[in-house]
Amino acid sequence: MSRRAIRERKKLEQAHPGILTMWEELEKSDKIETKQAKQPECISRKLKSFQLEGLNWMMQQEKTKYRGGLLGDEMGMGKTIQAVSLIMSDYPAPKPTLVVVPPVALMQWSNEIKDYTDGKLKVIVFHGQNSKVKGMSVKELQKHDVIMISYNSLESLYRKETKGWTRGDDIIKEDSPIHAIDFHRLILDEAHSIKQRTTGVARACFALKGMYKWCLSGTPVQNRIGEFFSLLRFLEVRPFADYFCKRCSCSQLHWNPGSDHKCEQCNHAQMEHVSVFNQEILNPITTSDSPELRRAAMDKLHLITSRVMLRRMKRDHTASMELPPKEIVLHNEFFGEIERDFSSSIMTNTTRQFDTYVSRGVMLNNYANIFGLIMQMRQVANHPDLILKKNAAEGQNVLVCNICDEPAEEAIRSKCKHEFCRSCVKNYVKSCEGAGGDPDCPRCHLPLSIDFDQPDIEQDEELVKKSSIINRIRMENWTSSTKIEMLVYDLYKLRSKKQTLKSIVFSQFTSMLQLIEWRLRRAGFNTVMLDGSMTPIQRQRSIEYFMTNPDVEVFLVSLKAGGVALNLTEASRVFIVDPWWNPAAEWQSADRCHRIGQKRPCVITRLCIEDSVESRMVMLQEKKANMINGTINNDKVAMEKLTPEDMQFLFRGS
Ligand SMILES: [Zn+2]
Ligand SMILES: [Zn+2]
Ligand SMILES: [Zn+2]
Ligand SMILES: [Zn+2]
Structure with a gap:
């Protein structure tokens, strides 16, 4: 540390002596014992043993000073049912619970609540296109047990309240009914949606009022420490998420400098305020050359997570998850002559x-x-x-x-x-x-x-x-492609077996899905499509149509439509039409069907044209997957990168 840095740190410690002892105090504080809660009577599904442990942890955690935390179970382990069980643990609550979810999960979540609780909870989906919501007063809203809203809608409500919009020369503002409510419990699903604390979405979430606060997220903390900081702020994990003024006792969670770059609370300059989390955890881990400093910072991070977070991995609970086996196969062909x-x-x-x-x-x-x-x-x-x-x-x-x-x-x-x-x-x-x-x-x-x-x-x-590509092609003269015929062949094979197996087909390109749809329908397959131009309600209809109609065999899903939040256990076959260099994207696609509730063995087929950019992508993907095995830090970032060497490889194959 430079002499100046030491001096500045001394100033900080003098103004806030608490930061000298806070780690020790945290270490001394109790951890919650692993114990199973009783199966909740009003939940219609039998919870797995680790879910009962999760429920107990959440109930106990609400009794601590944090009054909430982060349920970080890996994807597909049933974070939703654990959260719904928590809602039922003190039902009926004096005030509603707010659940914030990505748009694609809006209807699915509310349906799951209905299923798990036999419709006991009064749920309302707060969405601009829901006519029931229009003109509903805050008082009427509060009569519900659960209010569901998407991150986008929440952000837009908050923007209208704080920034407003212009009409002629006037700026018009509108109160957000959601931000007017003092909630019993706040639940952020896929909570990494607020990873950047300065975005409108994050601000809209920080501004919510609630007694208990929860984040649900399957993204591991170690990969994205900066993002975790944003969650700590939402959860109000103090003093670790605070900004401290070096010149006075001012400390605050949500830092809003005035237009003159001075603190609104203490009037000292913005630059006099520092985040201990950044100083003691984020910076050493991401930028320090010293292994000791990095390890010390990691230890502090673990101290925090051990008190506010619960994360379990599928591989540790395979027996109680009763997951059928999963197989990944590569179907590769050379280009056809045409x-x-x-x-x-x-x-x-x-x-x-x-x-x-x-x-x-x-x-x-x-x-x-x-x-x-x-x-x-x-x-x-x-x-x-x-x-x-x-x-x-x-x-x-x-x-x-x-x-x-x-x-x-x-x-x-x-x-x-x-x-x-x-x-x-x-x-x-x-x-x-x-x-x-x-x-x-x-x-x-x-x-x-x-x-x-x-x-x-x-x-x-x-x-x-x-604008569908089908309208741009004279389809009567159209010829298919090797890739499309590979898929048709694989789907036919599935059919010839006794029962019909449902399949999900993922592609990055909507035009490709449109061509596939056209071809499959002519081959007598019933298909349904989900793409990013659809509204949440249309998306939900498509999902339901696929899940409930036995003769719909194929679900065509655009990877751009936020397919990561889907729960599609009716399907047991996944086809990935176009490979991508980031292996994590494919793992996530496979998890759409290989999750709790799946009874059949799953097969994930990757379609790949040999001797093309695709076969090289598959190789690059394997290289990246091997490279990150065993490392815990920044692995997701490494997978998303495309370095100059990677590019050379994609073009030249060496
Ligand atoms: Zn100050
Ligand atoms: Zn201040
Ligand atoms: Zn695009
Ligand atoms: Zn431009």
């Missing part, structure tokens, strides 16, 4: 362009272009039409993503006013950061500045539907 010419001309072209960038030493400056080339090679491996017929999408008044060139799903806009699929631009930025460059806009090449958490840009549904 596609081969076109594909190899695309591949030769892209490789030549890539080589030019490399030989001129301008690879990093052309990251956006290279990303586009990879996109093209992936599209051609699916079907040549994804490239040949894509341009027609423009001029139809639908927003077109500037990365995948398809109609944008969950469309968001950059500062330079260009539109993207939310997931395309996220992937692009994350992989670009791995290459060590600052991402530029793939369209205008200005430095890319974009808020990932902005609400979706609303689009006209009819226009989006009309």
Whole structure:
């Protein structure tokens, strides 16, 4: 530590002597013993033993000074049923519980509550398109046991209350009914949605009032320590989540400097305020060269998690989860003759362009272009039409993503006013950061500045539907592709067995799913589609249609539609149409069906064209999976990166 840093630290300790003893006190505080709660009478499912332990932990945790915590069980272990059991543990509560979820999980959650409690709880889904909600007073809202809302809606309510909107020369503000309620309990599902504490979504959650506070998240803390900090603030884990003033006794959780960069509370400058969490945990772990400092910081992190978090892994509870086996297979084929010419001309072209960038030493400056080339090679491996017929999408008044060139799903806009699929631009930025460059806009090449958490840009549904690739192709002369026929073949094979097995088909490209749908319907398959242009209610209808109709065999799901929050145990077959270099994305897809409630063995099939960018992606994926095995820190980040070496490998295969 520099002499100045030591002096500053002394100042801090003088103003806040508590920070000298807080770790010791934390270590002395009681941990909750592992014990099973009784099976709750009013829950219609029999809870597994580890779920009863989770319920007991949550009930005890509410009696501590933290009055809540983080249930961090791995995906698929039933965090929802444990949370619903907690709601029932003190039913009827004097005030409602608020559950905040990603849009795609909104209806599913409320249906699960109904199922588990035999409809005992009065649940209302707070969504702009729910006519029941419109004009409902705060008083009426409070008559419900549970209010469900999506992160997007919550953010929008809060924005209207705090920032308002302009009409003519006026700024109009509107009180948020949700923020007016003092809740009994707050539950954030997929709580890493508030990972960036400065975003509108996080602020909207911090502003909620509640007696007990819970975060549910399957993302391991070690991967994203900065994100964990944001959860600690929501949970109000003090003093560890506080900002401290070095010049006075001021300490606060939610730091809002006034316009003059002075603290609103003590009037000292913003820079006089520091976060002990950053100083003692985040910075040493992420930037320190000293193993001792890193270990000490890790120990402190574990001290905190041991008091506010419970995380269990599937592999430790396989017996009580009664999960059937899961098998992952690779189905690979070479291009058929018809596609081969076109594909190899695309591949030769892209490789030549890539080589030019490399030989001129301008690879990093052309990251956006290279990303586009990879996109093209992936599209051609699916079907040549994804490239040949894509341009027609423009001029139809639908927003077109500037990365995948398809109609944008969950469309968001950059500062330079260009539109993207939310997931395309996220992937692009994350992989670009791995290459060590600052991402530029793939369209205008200005430095890319974009808020990932902005609400979706609303689009006209009819226009989006009309923009389907099917409307751009004369389908009577259409020829299928190797990839599509591989899938048809695999699905036929499933059919010939005695019972019908349901399948989920994932792709990054909606146009591909549209082609697949067209082909499958002609082959006599019943299909249903879920993509990012659908509203939460439409999504829920599709899910229900698939889950409840025995003769619907295939569910076509766009990976951009937030497929990670789906619970689809009716299906036992998963097809991943286009490989991606990040293995975690595929693991998550597989988890849609391999989870509690699944009774049949699951098979996950990855479709892959040999000797193309896809077979190299599969290899790259395996390399990344091996590389991160055994490391606990930053592994997710490493998987998302696409380094210059990775790019060379994708283009040249060596
Ligand atoms: Zn101060
Ligand atoms: Zn202050
Ligand atoms: Zn896109
Ligand atoms: Zn731009």
